[in-house]
Amino acid sequence: MSFSQACQDVIDRFIEMLWLELGLSENTRMSYRSDLLRLAEWLARSEKTLVDASREDIFSFLAARMKKGAKSASSARMLSTLRKFYRYLLREGVIQEDPTLRIEHPKVGRLLPGAISEAEVDRLLAEPDISLPIEARDKVMLEVLYASGLRVSELVGLQLYQVNLRQGVLRVVGKGDKERLTPLGEQAIEQLEVYIKGVRPQLTGGREDGVLFPSLRGGEMTRQTFWHRIKLYVSRSGIAKNVTPHTLRHAFATHLLNHGADLRVVQLLLGHSDLSTTQIYTHVAKARLQQLHSKHHPRS
Structure with a gap:
């Protein structure tokens, strides 16, 4: 099985869980998928996969995004996606340790008032x-x-x-x-x-x-x-x-x-x-x- 197929399979199972267990909308599931594919592509440059990513890998990925201009709110949302994904892999026995542990959320600055979508x-x-x-x-x-x-x-x-x-x-x-x-x-x-x-x-x-x-x-x-x-x-x-x-x-x-x-x-x-x-x-x-x-x- 190629890396891309293995990567797609683990993401697919996670996305299916978001629908079956949490009932998330299609747009939200697409957002999660997009975030995970970004990480997968970044890891592939170092010949790593989502499953064997380390805490240092996740930290470096988030830091690289911030360096390219990603806003704090976007980075916090990305980390939220990754936390949920790796908690799922840990629960399923795919990994033994959550690489997102002890990574702090970026500060999102002053909160904006208004309705929530x-x-x-x-x-x-x-x-x-x-x-x-x-x-x-x-x-x-x-x-x-x-x-x-x-x-x-x-x-x-x-x-x-x-x-x-x-x-x-x-x-x-x-x-x-x-x-x-x-x-x-x-x-x-x-x-x-x-x-x-x-x-x-x-x-x-x-x-x-x-x-x-x-x-x-x-x-x-x-x-x-x-x-x-x-x-x-x-x-x-x-x-x-x-x-x-x-x-x-x-x-x-x-x-x-x-x-x-x-x-x-x-x-x-x-x-x-x-x-x-x-x-x-x-x-x-x-x-x-x-x-x-x-x-x-x-x-x-």
Whole structure:
């Protein structure tokens, strides 16, 4: 088997995992593939492959990209891709040591405000290492937050009894003690089921009641703690934006509207009592559509 074919095969298996296990979009998978092919081509000059790359190789590759003008955010995103790839190879027994360990993320500078795109959500949700119970918990929290548009206080306060996986809904108590049923998408439902059966018992000592997403001490996580967990994954992913729990609630609403959802439906899902509160998201969605029109329309 030629090097190029062997390289392609290992990348293909990784990309397939991104789809089957993480449900990443085609655009995001293409981005991962492109990053890995760049590294493979660079390694080939020294007659090395992705599988036998060392920490020094990875460091030199990133340094060479920076020297050629790659921005810090781009380099951080590249390192995020490589970390995920080598964690996968380690998990599969293909390698014995992760060459990306102890390589620090480049500083991405001042974070930019603004909405987060669907591709950026994909990258953020793919960042937690699900082989670690704490990060597996965080992964599901991010999935549920983006799938439901919950307020962060509603998310960290969720109790196990509020989850109905059979019907695919959460029973949420929002502002003013108003109760609403919030649907979940297939991915969030599947990941919640795996989490409740396999991960949560590791965090609670097997207790079958209480908070859905416990802290390290087994109690309710604070909003500040979850905010810091998000910051960790944003930093790893190289997303150069100020992402908070509310950013994902904002993205939930904006992305629904971008795909044609009715404003009143979004109002119900967000738990807004006043439609005017929801209308702010239509301005963001319209601005995004205008931006796309200006960029791509031949007469713009």
